[in-house]
Amino acid sequence: MQMFSLEALRTSRMARRNLFYGVLFASPWLLGIILFTAYPLVASLYYSFTEYTVVNPVKKFVGLSNYTNLILKDDVFHRSLYNSVYFALFSIPLGIIVGVGLAMMLNMKIKGQPVYRTIYFLPVLIPDVAMAILWIWVFNAQFGIVNTLLWQLFGINGPGWLASPVWSKPTVILMSLWTVGQGVVIYLAALQDVPRSLYDAAEVDGANALQKTRHVTLPMITPVIFFNLIMGMIGSLQYFTIAHVITGGDGRPGQSLFFYAMYLYRNAFAFFKMGMASAQAWILFAVVLIATMLVFRTSARWVYYGGEEAR
Amino acid sequence: MTEKAMQQAIVQPRRQAATLLRFWRRYQAVIREVLSHSVLVPLAIIYMIPFFWMVSTSLKPDTQIFLWPPVWIPKPFMWSNYPGAISFIPFWAYIKNTLVIAFFAIVGVLFSCPPVAYSFSRIPWAGRNTLFMMTIATMMLPYQVTMIPLFILFSRLGWVGGYFPLIVPSFFGGAFYIFLLRQFFMTIPQELTDAARIDGASEMRIYTQIMMPLTRPALATIVVFEFLARWRDFLGPLIYLNEPKKYTISLGLQMFRLEHGTEWALLMACSIVLTTPVVLLYFFVQRTFIQGITLTGLKGV
Numbered sequence: 001m002q003m004f005s006l007e008a009l010r011t012s013r014m015a016r017r018n019l020f021y022g023v024l025f026a027s028p029w030l031l032g033i034i035l036f037t038a039y040p041l042v043a044s045l046y047y048s049f050t051e052y053t054v055v056n057p058v059k060k061f062v063g064l065s066n067y068t069n070l071i072l073k074d075d076v077f078h079r080s081l082y083n084s085v086y087f088a089l090f091s092i093p094l095g096i097i098v099g100v101g102l103a104m105m106l107n108m109k110i111k112g113q114p115v116y117r118t119i120y121f122l123p124v125l126i127p128d129v130a131m132a133i134l135w136i137w138v139f140n141a142q143f144g145i146v147n148t149l150l151w152q153l154f155g156i157n158g159p160g161w162l163a164s165p166v167w168s169k170p171t172v173i174l175m176s177l178w179t180v181g182q183g184v185v186i187y188l189a190a191l192q193d194v195p196r197s198l199y200d201a202a203e204v205d206g207a208n209a210l211q212k213t214r215h216v217t218l219p220m221i222t223p224v225i226f227f228n229l230i231m232g233m234i235g236s237l238q239y240f241t242i243a244h245v246i247t248g249g250d251g252r253p254g255q256s257l258f259f260y261a262m263y264l265y266r267n268a269f270a271f272f273k274m275g276m277a278s279a280q281a282w283i284l285f286a287v288v289l290i291a292t293m294l295v296f297r298t299s300a301r302w303v304y305y306g307g308e309e310a311r
Numbered sequence: 312m313t314e315k316a317m318q319q320a321i322v323q324p325r326r327q328a329a330t331l332l333r334f335w336r337r338y339q340a341v342i343r344e345v346l347s348h349s350v351l352v353p354l355a356i357i358y359m360i361p362f363f364w365m366v367s368t369s370l371k372p373d374t375q376i377f378l379w380p381p382v383w384i385p386k387p388f389m390w391s392n393y394p395g396a397i398s399f400i401p402f403w404a405y406i407k408n409t410l411v412i413a414f415f416a417i418v419g420v421l422f423s424c425p426p427v428a429y430s431f432s433r434i435p436w437a438g439r440n441t442l443f444m445m446t447i448a449t450m451m452l453p454y455q456v457t458m459i460p461l462f463i464l465f466s467r468l469g470w471v472g473g474y475f476p477l478i479v480p481s482f483f484g485g486a487f488y489i490f491l492l493r494q495f496f497m498t499i500p501q502e503l504t505d506a507a508r509i510d511g512a513s514e515m516r517i518y519t520q521i522m523m524p525l526t527r528p529a530l531a532t533i534v535v536f537e538f539l540a541r542w543r544d545f546l547g548p549l550i551y552l553n554e555p556k557k558y559t560i561s562l563g564l565q566m567f568r569l570e571h572g573t574e575w576a577l578l579m580a581c582s583i584v585l586t587t588p589v590v591l592l593y594f595f596v597q598r599t600f601i602q603g604i605t606l607t608g609l610k611g612v
Contacts, residue, residue: 015436015437018434018435018436019436019437019438021430021434021436021514022430022434022435022436022438022439023430023436024430025426025427025429025430025434025514025518026426026427026430026431026439026442027426028422028423028424028426028427028482028483028484029423029424029427029442029446029483029484029489030442031483032423032480032483032484033445033446033449033484035483036457036461036480036483037449037452037457039460039464040456040457040458040459040460040461040464041452041456041457043460043463044456044457044459044460047459047460054463054466102351102354105347105350105351106351108343108344108347110343110344110347110348110351111344116351116355118597119355119358119359120355120358121593122358122362122590122593123358123361125539125586125589125590125593126582126586126589127542127543127545127560127561127564127585127586127589128543128545128561129543129545129561129564129565129568129585130564130581130582130585130586133564133568133578133579133582134361134364134365134579134582135361137364137365137368137575137578137579138361138364142377142379143376143377143378143379143381145360145361145364145381148379148380148381149360152380178358178361185601185605186605189601189605230451231451234451234453237453238453238454238455240546241545241546244545245545245565245568248569261455264455268458268459268462269550274459274463277459278459278460280455281453281455281456281458281459282456284453284455284456285452285453285455285456288451288453292451
């Protein structure tokens with residue numbers, strides 16, 4: 001009996017010691033979460049129910065009217081949401097397809113793989129502002145290199161690209177494909193992690209290259225694709241910097257490049273409508289949550305965790 | 312037929328088949344290489360064209376920029392565009408500002424993130440998993456949700472216009488780096504820390520003398536990532552900096568474009584000067600870079 005209670009005393013003492021040190025070592029982050037995540041989270045929710053300009057510190061409670069005004073009456077809100085969803089809807093799947101495709105080609109033990117990998121990765125390093133400026137020049141309707149080559153090589157009169165309300169979003173989506181190299185690096189590593197034995201087994205069963213890709217390669221990298229899909233979705237709905245630099249903040253031409261984050265920024269820092277901007281932020285949060293949950297729900301059907309060790 | 316002749320009749324075709332198979336395999340390999348290169352090379356060229364165009368424009372005299380058909384290789388190489396671009400805007404000031412911010416931010420994350428990762432991976436305490444789940448959750452939170460109250464908080468503290476809002480949060484950890492370090496710590500054998508515990512070492516000692524020396528590659532990755540993040544950060548400086556003399560390079564370049572949007576040669580020269588350090592950094596620490604990206608991309612699963 002004595003041994004039993006000594007044992008219990010020891011483990012509870014150890015548990016307390018562990019708790020002390022665990023919290024101690026985690027304390028910077030604990031503080032960080034409270035100060036820079038939890039507090040602002042609650043505060044912005046509160047602001048979203050008020051009319052609040054920072055100049056006048058009085059926060060006038062207005063209930064849900066920020067939300068109803070935005071969702072039901074604000075055309076600019078609808079436009080900006082449409083633009084961001086459009087961008088996310090096209091750039092993410094394209095990015096994954098191109099990224100995985102490139103990675104699969106690079107994985108085929110061809111000569112010069114590191115050189116290709118570097119070439120495709122370099123664009124990722126360019127600072128966003130520099131990239132925006134570069135693309136403005138590259139897609140310049142009269143003197144840009146794209147229209148020049150289209151004319152000289154194919155005799156096509158290129159469209160206005162970033163200056164055309166119809167072409168501006170597709171142009172931006174194309175631009176996002178230039179930085180697909182970051183995904184390629186990740187997919188390449190994932191592809192190299194696929195056990196050789198699986199391919200051998202497939203070959204024994206008489207699989208050709210296409211079948212091997214469809215039944216061995218792709219299923220084995222679905223976890224990585226899944227992760228990139230989620231992070232890409234969340235990131236693309238917050239798309240801001242490049243479009244802001246290209247259009248000077250107003251999403252011209254014709255608000256075709258006025259993305260959700262730009263409208264939010266403008267409401268907060270140009271018009272100081274903090275209440276409305278906070279409501280916008282929470283609507284965005286809701287959209288992201290719903291989209292993420294949808295992807296999670298369907299993931300069981302197509303994500304294959306066979307290669308994972310038990311956690 | 313004799314025994315030998317019968318054997319020959321079987322072995323010969325088999326040998327021929329084996330040779331044929333070898334040729335077919337090699338032929339397939341060649342086809343694969345040719346096919347992949349025929350896609351990869353044009354694509355690589357397309358990827359590099361903007362770079363070439365950027366360099367080419369930066370070296371053109373003003374008269375050659377708006378020419379049709381466009382000039383690929385400028386006739387005199389206007390090297391003077393580079394010093395011109397650098398003196399057009401307070402370039403060195405911007406770089407200095409950016410480096411200052413980057414330096415303190417790096418110090419901040421190096422100081423605050425490893426202990427947290429250690430706590431997540433090596434100390435079993437109640438509530439640890441909950442906190443870790445919350446850490447992952449914060450990575451998926453759109454920054455807009457916290458952006459406004461943080462701005463108001465910093466403005467009440469009187470920090471808006473200075474560098475504190477950009478630096479101080481780094482001293483309180485960052486979800487991404489904590490996650491990366493935690494995954495990395497989990498690959499260090501438990502035996503090492505267990506042995507040290509049995510020998511009576513305190514947590515502090517285990518942390519500083521065993522875990523940290525082994526963590527150098529992950530720390531290097533964090534330094535590189537944070538530097539890159541600060542070099543290209545636009546929104547942070549946009550919100551909190553309002554005096555041009557305190558601007559960072561992204562903000563400075565944006566201002567340059569707003570004021571002199573048609574000076575394409577100078578704009579390109581500036582962009583190249585801003586991109587080159589990062590590209591050079593990449594070539595020096597390529598392995599660290601790729602390792603870091605794959606560590607988060609793969610282990611994040």
